[in-house]
Amino acid sequence: MNNNSSIAEATQVALIKSTTSKDAVLEGISKLGGISKFVKEGDLVFIKINLRNPGGFPTNTNFDVISSVISLCTDAGAKEIYVGSFPDQHVKIKALADALDLQTLFKKCRAKLLLLDDEAKYSQEIINLNNKEFKVPSAILRCDKIISINQVNVDPVFACTLNLLNSYSIVSNEAQQIKKDLRVGRDYLHLDQYKKDLISNILAVFMIKKPDLVINDLFYVLEGAGPFNYKDSNLKKTSFMVIGNDAVAVDSITLRLLNIDISKQDLLMEARDKKIGIVDLSEIKLIGEDIDKNKLDIKFCASKLEDVTVKNTDIKKGRLCSGCFNQAYHLLNLMKSKMTKDLKYIERQSLLIGEKPHEPEFLENILIFGDCAINSTKDRTFRKIVIEKGKNLIEKAKNKIKKEKKKKSKSKTKIISNKQILELPGCPPDILKCVSSIIKYYGKDEVPGLNLYYNLISTYVDFKKIEAKKK
Numbered sequence: 107m108n109n110n111s112s113i114a115e116a117t118q119v120a121l122i123k124s125t126t127s128k129d130a131v132l133e134g135i136s137k138l139g140g141i142s143k144f145v146k147e148g149d150l151v152f153i154k155i156n157l158r159n160p161g162g163f164p165t166n167t168n169f170d171v172i173s174s175v176i177s178l179c180t181d182a183g184a185k186e187i188y189v190g191s192f193p194d195q196h197v198k199i200k201a202l203a204d205a206l207d208l209q210t211l212f213k214k215c216r217a218k219l220l221l222l223d224d225e226a227k228y229s230q231e232i233i234n235l236n237n238k239e240f241k242v243p244s245a246i247l248r249c250d251k252i253i254s255i256n257q258v259n260v261d262p263v264f265a266c267t268l269n270l271l272n273s274y275s276i277v278s279n280e281a282q283q284i285k286k287d288l289r290v291g292r293d294y295l296h297l298d299q300y301k302k303d304l305i306s307n308i309l310a311v312f313m314i315k316k317p318d319l320v321i322n323d324l325f326y327v328l329e330g331a332g333p334f335n336y337k338d339s340n341l342k343k344t345s346f347m348v349i350g351n352d353a354v355a356v357d358s359i360t361l362r363l364l365n366i367d368i369s370k371q372d373l374l375m376e377a378r379d380k381k382i383g384i385v386d387l388s389e390i391k392l393i394g395e396d397i398d399k400n401k402l403d404i405k406f407c408a409s410k411l412e413d414v415t416v417k418n419t420d421i422k423k424g425r426l427c428s429g430c431f432n433q434a435y436h437l438l439n440l441m442k443s444k445m446t447k448d449l450k451y452i453e454r455q456s457l458l459i460g461e462k463p464h465e466p467e468f469l470e471n472i473l474i475f476g477d478c479a480i481n482s483t484k485d486r487t488f489r490k491i492v493i494e495k496g497k498n499l500i501e502k503a504k505n506k507i508k509k510e511k512k513k514k515s516k517s518k519t520k521i522i523s524n525k526q527i528l529e530l531p532g533c534p535p536d537i538l539k540c541v542s543s544i545i546k547y548y549g550k551d552e553v554p555g556l557n558l559y560y561n562l563i564s565t566y567v568d569f570k571k572i573e574a575k576k577k
């Protein structure tokens with residue numbers, strides 16, 4: 107623990123271990139000087155939470171932690187307390203709030219849930235960043251104080267869901283998407299330009315309204331196949347919470363606690379280089395537990411798609427960027443979680459992904475994922491099937507039994523398109539559109555598990571938008 111008094115008081119992080127998540131957050135804020143250090147009487151406070159989908163605990167921020175922070179803000183004399191976030195792609199906030207009964211919960215605490223995607227109710231300001239327009243809800247911009255409460259789970263692209271990522275969802279999921287922008291002389295895939303552009307946008311949006319108080323809740327963590335509740339996800343109790351006044355510092359302490367090499371975390375390195383926050387331990391006043399004595403052993407996401415083993419599914423990869431990697435990671439985990447029975451009867455399928463993927467071993471059920479894979483396999487042999495005209499199948503079987511030598515056939519051949527191919531376009535593809543296309547390709551009766559999942563999510567997903575976008 108670094109308690110050197112010569113370190114600037116400006117950046118403080120409390121590393122807290124406790125018996126309940128509520129106690130941990132209360133103790134952490136108290137150790138940082140109490141809530142009055144962050145919230146003053148009459149302040150308008152916005153609490154930025156994770157509100158991704160109703161996929162079970164701990165996909166979203168723990169509601170015990172949120173209500174504890176709301177109570178503290180009320181005690182500090184906050185005038186109004188708002189809570190909110192933009193959810194995952196296609197998820198409607200109102201439907202999500204109804205599913206989790208959030209409006210009642212927050213009303214009880216005297217806070218208000220903002221339905222940020224209701225543009226008729228909540229006006230948005232357009233802010234130009236990185237040559238892109240971002241609509242940011244005015245309700246967030248006019249708040250005096252921002253508190254970011256982030257649930258930490260493992261993540262396939264950023265190792266874990268950091269607080270900087272939580273700040274990104276003050277803009278809609280649509281605005282968060284990265285548009286492929288090719289630069290002359292730069293290899294988009296080799297440089298992983300997708301991830302570079304994503305990091306640049308995350309940091310730009312973060313700077314719009316930096317949070318005053320930052321909480322990384324890893325009291326419970328989804329490890330293995332997180333950040334959602336997949337078949338291979340595992341809930342782990344660590345009893346830790348990391349709280350501070352600088353999101354970058356809080357994230358850097360969180361990563362160190364998880365035993366991750368910070369120098370390989372490009373999001374944090376970019377934040378340091380742009381002087382957005384503090385990364386170096388020597389510049390952070392660390393309060394509470396000793397980080398070196400409390401390193402956590404967490405199982406992270408598979409770093410290779412081939413390691414997400416899905417029954418009867420063969421993955422053929424080419425060159426790809428983080429965009430397709432992330433989406434394919436989620437699609438494969440979704441298949442593994444929701445198609446367990448379906449894949450027992452689909453004897454084999456191949457998923458081709460990235461530029462110039464390897465050849466599939468079989469000609470049936472070839473799923474081609476993403477524009478790079480689709481465009482670079484247009485002339486491949488698997489796209490055509492050679493059939494012999496007028497072939498007598500019974501005769502063929504008899505010959506096989508008698509092991510007769512095949513006579514040279516004069517039958518003509520015909521080349522037709524392989525119909526057992528499903529293209530899943532996008533750069534990168536949209537997961538729910540992929541699920542919808544896979545159901546149509548196999549037929550509802552062939553994939554009842556996946557179809558049931560699709561019907562269940564209709565309670566909170568805007569399907570009309572998905573279907574409209576497919577046209």
Ligand code: SF4
Pocket residue numbers: 286294300425426427428429430460461476477478479532533534535
């Ligand atoms: S199609 Fe996929 S791999 Fe290709 S550039 Fe787009 S996101 Fe990257």
